[in-house]
Amino acid sequence: MEKIRIDEVQQLINTFATEQVYIHLETTNGAYASHNDETFFSAGAYIRNAEVCYEYGKIVGEGPYRIGLKLAIGWIYAEGLTHFELDEQGRLLLAGHGYDGKLAVALQISKTPFKY
Numbered sequence: 147m148e149k150i151r152i153d154e155v156q157q158l159i160n161t162f163a164t165e166q167v168y169i170h171l172e173t174t175n176g177a178y179a180s181h182n183d184e185t186f187f188s189a190g191a192y193i194r195n196a197e198v199c200y201e202y203g204k205i206v207g208e209g210p211y212r213i214g215l216k217l218a219i220g221w222i223y224a225e226g227l228t229h230f231e232l233d234e235q236g237r238l239l240l241a242g243h244g245y246d247g248k249l250a251v252a253l254q255i256s257k258t259p260f261k262y
Contacts, residue, residue, distance in 0.1 A: 147229035159203035162255050169196045170254040195259045224253040
């Protein structure tokens, strides 16, 4: 993955707009680390293969970045994104890595379902 280049990522987001796509979105702050420290509150969210059609998307910020995808009835939103890749299958893969290099957030957009 490469560090986000805002203009390039915006163009990629635009290519998926108004089409049926599959979204993978997950966040974590170390959900599996709480066994090491009882005072650490862990939280996360995960959704895979949500089929949506977004009207438009926007990337903003100065890094880490925020991306919002406007749906007819709401929004999909991810914050803390630092890296991106358009893979060989044409999927837009976005990730946010913390200062320790660990994954904190992932947003992925695909024209086909993600494998389990």
